Amino acid sequence: MIELFSANTPNAWKISIMLEEIGYEYKVSPVDIYNKEQFKNEFLKISPFGKIPVIIDHENNKSIFESGAILTYLAEKSGKLFDQKDRLVINQWLMAQVGTVGPMFGQHHQFHHFNPGKSQFGEERFFNIAKRIYGELDLRLKDSKFLAGSEYTIADIATWPWLARHEWHDIGLKNYQNLSRWYQEISEREAVIKGYAFMDKDAKIPKV
Numbered sequence: 001m002i003e004l005f006s007a008n009t010p011n012a013w014k015i016s017i018m019l020e021e022i023g024y025e026y027k028v029s030p031v032d033i034y035n036k037e038q039f040k041n042e043f044l045k046i047s048p049f050g051k052i053p054v055i056i057d058h059e060n061n062k063s064i065f066e067s068g069a070i071l072t073y074l075a076e077k078s079g080k081l082f083d084q085k086d087r088l089v090i091n092q093w094l095m096a097q098v099g100t101v102g103p104m105f106g107q108h109h110q111f112h113h114f115n116p117g118k119s120q121f122g123e124e125r126f127f128n129i130a131k132r133i134y135g136e137l138d139l140r141l142k143d144s145k146f147l148a149g150s151e152y153t154i155a156d157i158a159t160w161p162w163l164a165r166h167e168w169h170d171i172g173l174k175n176y177q178n179l180s181r182w183y184q185e186i187s188e189r190e191a192v193i194k195g196y197a198f199m200d201k202d203a204k205i206p207k208v
Helices: 010-022 067-078 084-114 120-143 154-163 177-187 190-196
Strands: 002-006 026-030 054-057 062-065
Touching: 002 010, 010 026, 010 067, 010 084, 010 154, 010 190, 054 067, 062 067, 067 084, 067 154, 084 120, 084 154, 120 177, 154 177, 177 190
Parallel strands: 002 026
Antiparallel strands: 002 054, 054 062
């Protein structure tokens, strides 16, 4: 049994989608990040930086923090979505999400969606970075069906949830043909639909 400590965020959707894709039984333990439960001592024992998601694999009594590490762990444990021959390219796109896509989109959310009007510099900076990332992903997907090649992998699972917040970005996903095609194809996967709604059964994936 996998226990998923989580909130309803893009980083958490990565893990719920992955668990649905590999067909693992899992239990959700909600963490109220708005009331700072992630900084309680008990949680910090399994997540040193006070971040969600975290999993505990009760089968072997291991806890894993950081979404990229969790995806890799689950892929290796299940033998799915992380083919040995493609691991170098998969890891590059996975690290690109962890180091660039997520942090930059997250900052765009903070300035543009949650705190508009507080910093013109911040709003413009992260809007432009997010827009640039849309273009870079679109260019990659012009020549590749999925981010790491012809097969759907953990690199796609890591990146897709951040595009699922495209309505917050005000960039216009529909203006990026290749990115829209990729987003829509992944949106129709049964595991993605279930994983997106893992904490809100009525949640509907935003359309392009």
